[in-house]
Amino acid sequence: MPELPEVETIRRDLEKKILGKRIFKVEVKDQRSLQGKSVAKFKKELIGNEFIDIDRRGKLLIFKFSLPSGEGNEGCVKRASKFLLIHLKMTGQLLYMTRDSDNMMQVTAGGHSDKKINLKLPNSHTRIIFEFFDKSKLYFNDLRVFGYLKIVDEKKLREIEAKFGVEPLSLGLTLGLILGIMKNKKTNIKAFLLNQKNIAGIGNIYADEICFASGIRPSRKLDSLSDEEKRRIFKNTRKILKLAVEKRGTTFNNYRDSDGNQGNFIKYLKVFDRQGEECKQCGGIIKKTRVAGRGTHYCPTCQR
Numbered sequence: 001m002p003e004l005p006e007v008e009t010i011r012r013d014l015e016k017k018i019l020g021k022r023i024f025k026v027e028v029k030d031q032r033s034l035q036g037k038s039v040a041k042f043k044k045e046l047i048g049n050e051f052i053d054i055d056r057r058g059k060l061l062i063f064k065f066s067l068p069s070g071e072g073n074e075g076c077v078k079r080a081s082k083f084l085l086i087h088l089k090m091t092g093q094l095l096y097m098t099r100d101s102d103n104m105m106q107v108t109a110g111g112h113s114d115k116k117i118n119l120k121l122p123n124s125h126t127r128i129i130f131e132f133f134d135k136s137k138l139y140f141n142d143l144r145v146f147g148y149l150k151i152v153d154e155k156k157l158r159e160i161e162a163k164f165g166v167e168p169l170s171l172g173l174t175l176g177l178i179l180g181i182m183k184n185k186k187t188n189i190k191a192f193l194l195n196q197k198n199i200a201g202i203g204n205i206y207a208d209e210i211c212f213a214s215g216i217r218p219s220r221k222l223d224s225l226s227d228e229e230k231r232r233i234f235k236n237t238r239k240i241l242k243l244a245v246e247k248r249g250t251t252f253n254n255y256r257d258s259d260g261n262q263g264n265f266i267k268y269l270k271v272f273d274r275q276g277e278e279c280k281q282c283g284g285i286i287k288k289t290r291v292a293g294r295g296t297h298y299c300p301t302c303q304r
Contacts, residue, residue, distance in 0.1 A: 002088050004168065004201025005244035005265065007059050010094060014138075015054045017096055021132040022050045033127040033142060035150040045082060045151055046130070058164050058200030061086040061094075062157070083157045085150045086140065092147030095139040097121060164200040168237050169245070173199070178234045182222050189225065189233065190218035191292035199237065205250055205272045208297045210236045212271045217303045218291045243268065271297040 002010070026043045028034065034042055045067060053064040063086065066079040086094070121139050122129060128140040128149060140149060152160065165181070166173045181198050192198055193207040202210070211218045214232035216225065225233075244250065247264040250272075270280055275288035275297055284301040 001059070001090050001203055002092075002249070003059060003203035003206055004056075004241055005206070005247075006249035007056055007061060007088070007201070008245050009248045011054050011056045011061055014094065014096065018132070018136075018138060019051055019054065021134060021136065023047055023130055024133045025129075025131040027129040027131070028127075029122065029129065030127040030145065032145050033140065033147065033149055035148045037151055042149075042151060046084070051084075057161050057167070058196050059087065059203070060160075060164075061088075081154050083152050083154070085148075085152060085157075085160070087148055089142070089144075089146035089148070091143040093125075093139075093141040095121060095141055096136065097139065098136045164196055165198040166200065168199050168201060168241050173234075173238065175231060175234045178237075179227075179230060182225075182230060185222045188219050188221055188291060189216060190294070190296060192222060193233075193237075194292055194294065201241070202237070204294050204296075205269075206240060206244065207294075208272045209240050209270060212297075212299060212303060213240060215303055217298055218296045219289075271299060273297065 023046050026046050028039045028042065031039055037045075046065070049065045049067065051063045051065050055062040055064065063084040064081060065084065066081050086092075088094070121137075123141070125141040125143050126139050127142050127145065127147075130138040130140075132138075140147070166177060182192065185192065187195075189211060190207055193202050193210060194204070208218065210233065213236040214229065216229055216233065244265040247268065250265040250269065271286050274286045277286050278284070279286055279299040279302060282299065282301045284299055286297055286299055288295060288297050290296060
């Protein structure tokens with residue numbers, strides 16, 4: 001599943017490509033990818049409008065557009081904000097296609113797939129297609145059909161956002177806040193990091209890397225951690241996620257950013273997916289176990 005660094009990379013790239021482009025046509029090839037509205041209502045709210053902002057909350061992409069909502073003062077048409085929510089889940093992709101001056105198709109991709117990215121579009125994994133007035137297209141592909149698209153109003157968006165914890169790269173994440181969230185919790189540190197109600201956007205890859213950088217085994221209970229160990233968790237959460245965004249995410253299962261390139265953070269991984277290999281820090285062997293229901297990687301020597 002794409003985690004915060006991968007989703008943030010896709011958000012930034014699509015922001016450069018599709019903002020301000022009016023939607024000419026929406027094709028729903030698989031209704032299972034829609035939540036909350038009929039196909040007809042989904043199309044009606046989007047066609048003729050344009051995305052005016054792209055935000056992110058945790059792993060959730062938020063595309064803002066607006067709809068006429070009647071007449072205001074002096075006959076001016078008021079506009080009500082609406083939001084298209086897109087969650088890629090396990091295998092979702094957003095593929096953006098343009099045509100160059102010779103009318104040749106150029107495809108850029110963002111997302112994950114269990115198979116090699118198929119640049120012949122549409123294909124059997126294509127669920128939704130957005131066509132803009134300039135003939136460029138945005139494809140939502142999803143092999144396992146776990147991802148979803150959903151249109152909500154501002155009130156519903158705020159309700160959804162309220163279910164997420166603090167954004168780890170925001171100024172709102174402070175040591176005091178982390179200590180407060182951890183207080184009186186009996187869970188292990190891996191489960192704490194994965195819980196989106198605590199900190200938004202961290203998944204399996206980065207939880208393992210944060211624990212390694214902090215010298216703490218993922219199975220350790222929160223109430224067993226010293227204040228210094230909690231401080232290291234706070235520091236390394238920000239440090240690792242920031243670096244991962246700078247390196248455009250981690251490539252697994254053929255993830256690509258929106259320029260079709262692999263994420264470079266894979267070169268910086270210390271434990272994730274390295275079971276049986278030597279630890280880059282001590283030379284010991286990286287182990288794999290199961291913590292919080294997820295495959296978990298750690299160094300028995302470096303992590304206590």
